Amino acid sequence: MSDLHSRPTQARKRSEITHWDRCVDVAVVGFGGAGACAAIEASDAGAQVMIFELASAAGGSTALSSAEIYMGGDGGTRVQQACGWQDSNRAMVDYLVASAGDQADLAKINAYVAGSVAHFDWLVARGVVFKDTQYPQRAIMTLTDDCLLFTGSEQAHPYVELAAPCPRGHNLQISGDNGGPLLMKIMAANVAARGIAVEYNSRVLTLVVDDGQPGNPVCGLIVRIDMQEVAVEVHRGVVLCNGGFVMNSAMVKKYAPGLQRSNTPIGNPGDTGSGILMGLGVGAAAINMHEGFVSLPFYPPASLTYGILVNAQGQRFINEDCYHGRVGAHVLQQAGGRIFLILGYEDYGDYETSAYLGASVAAVADSIVELETELALPEGQLQHNLDYYNHHAAAAVDPLFHKAKAWLKPIVGPYVALDCTPGRGAFFPYFTLGGLDTTPAGEALTPAGEVIAGLYAAGRTACGVPRRGDGYASGLSVGDATFSGRMAGIAAAARQPTAS
Template identity: 30%
Template structure:
């Protein structure tokens, strides 16, 4: 057996995604010697993401786009979405520090731009980098707070999470942080006083490390769309890990867990969120819950593991917002202008995973016309698939029978909606008037937006729960609510801002918020005790 190597640092960070990178930057800025380790090559789900950071209150990008916003309006809206995931005090701190957060990211090389998307979409095209990324303008929310676009997409073509992470990774290395890739944390070491003081690891070197890096890189992005391929490549990565050598990293001040969620752990998904197993795991094979389990091994307590976000977007094209989202009985599921994760949650938890979008001839024609101008490649493929496979019929009842939807209930739903639309009355489901129009031009189509395993129209899912943490410091808490000495958590390894419900950009924003918090306070812990 290989002899165990040792390293020493003030702060050891497990996981090199957005949360881990932000924690490293703050700890290094405070003067700490920092080591970041990652089982793969770094980036994790952050690098695979759309690179959207939820921010508001009057950011430079909002002002450049002529958008008026305030921390108070941002708080009022997010309070409805966040609910009790964090306290009001923490949410206010998040909102009040939002503009500074974007400035901080920009100072570390993350590019943003105030080009406002003029239509409602799940993700803007390469021409726009500021958009309504949640339900701010949906019915029921406009009365709570003045709506404002707060989705700040990192400027870069395609899904730009890689641009965001690459900028942070470069900043981390400029800060003198030691980054160990192909290094897997296997155990937390606790000293005689009960403080987490070291991390036991397994590290690949040489040829095995290079092959592991290549295999894991290939598995990440294609594997997101072809999970079977990801699992096959991951098995190869696991076989290479048998060649790893033992390494202990001593943490003189603290350990920070920033290792992602558990969406790739089938057993944990089966136990905590069985209804969401039909979704496409949105993450890497590293999102296996290992960080959460490490925290549990030394007394940390997880929470909200049943909270999962399922994305069932009906836009783009934006014309589809005027359709009617219905269940198998033919009843409306809700305001179609709501954020896609709100639809996904309702479809999975209240409607047995089955849902259809009813459109007429005019909406279908407009949607096809908008395909090229409003979509990026993966959105275009999915929209074209939905339109091509839709059930059609010359009457509402005929299309309902072909799709397997209750004809009588669907007809009643359409009649109620159309009567209100023609009379200029409020929409029965609360949809804003901007998107309401009669659905009465045959032929009709029912687009199947059910949540089920599908390669052509997958429903991405990500886990939102994690370890309980002190909201002021990010320190992991035990079952009594006391802090676990020397241990912090951030990102999707921790309960945070988005742990009840998700809107685009809120997870990355929480990674920045909670990562920076953990980085700052991990350095303070022993310093305060010594003073």
């Protein structure tokens, strides 16, 4: 145990391990939402489980999030039903398939939807409390203790034509943006109640493979604890739940360079991709590595949705009633870089006190000609495009981008333009959506599609249900992390170890 310079991609071999310091059935790496759920399920299935967490406390990126959880289908969760919604598996599958676009993993989506109402019940049985109410406003999160919220683009073109819309974001019963800490407090209590061992302040350095077995199954971990390298023998499976790679700028530059135009990485300091690198080191495939969530969170106030977003050509480019992450993805594709949100002053509303956006006012003007000049947009373009929008909005139609009627009304002066150009101060949060390729059960796969025995991944270490920034919905990450963690924990606990 002499090598202090271990790299996560360099797996160790069982034949080189002279002594095992610990021995467990299932080792879970990372104590965020995915890791907690994996550990609970593995323990409940009878496995002896140990969690290794880099930080000094449980939480991970789940505790930093709002912990909206995307759930529904099959007649609806208890909350959906109480609020009068009849969700269906078909509607939820259709929406998730559309949102994942070319990258959709049908098997994973089908499993997620088929288990979603049961996942809600599982969370409730573990002590998570959801109130049977809906938050009716367009918002990024509920700041009340209400539960149900539209958190994606379900009511917006093109999704509204592809899938029956239904709200599926479930917020915990707590006021303010405090769902994440509460969820992790409950999950940590569940872990503690089961007597699951947790090693905090422990850095998992690399995996150990059994070089004496065909296919070299994963059979252990090397962990640094108290400045010592500790060899942990794992009989059934290692579950990697140690996050994505948004905090590893070298990996972002190499694998997801397009995200570098955003300005605020969302995650915890441990999101350095080490789980993905460990998987690569034993032959797992990492897929969808270029993709990420990128947002222009331009609401609340919801009234900003009455505005229009224009690019450097003064052209609209999206229906402004879609999810803020979809807007962010499209903003980054616009030629010329500059992006403005054009509003009537009355819709500017309480922007200065309620917005997350952080965009500064680029211009204020009484007429569109004046506004166009101040913004240095090509002469005549904003005039035409606003006239065109207003003319049709008065008739409650948007022939270009099909914004929903509820958000269509002519924009009248005086006008305000907010500068949403990337790099000019507006808030552009981002995180990664690529990771290890896995089966719906969480088994890690090689590039040829073969299962790597003994290795599982969940949460953002894996490539899960959410696959595209332009189709993302809030609640998919915590939904996917908790669900995929459970599946991986169950699968790892059920694995029959090969003799060694």
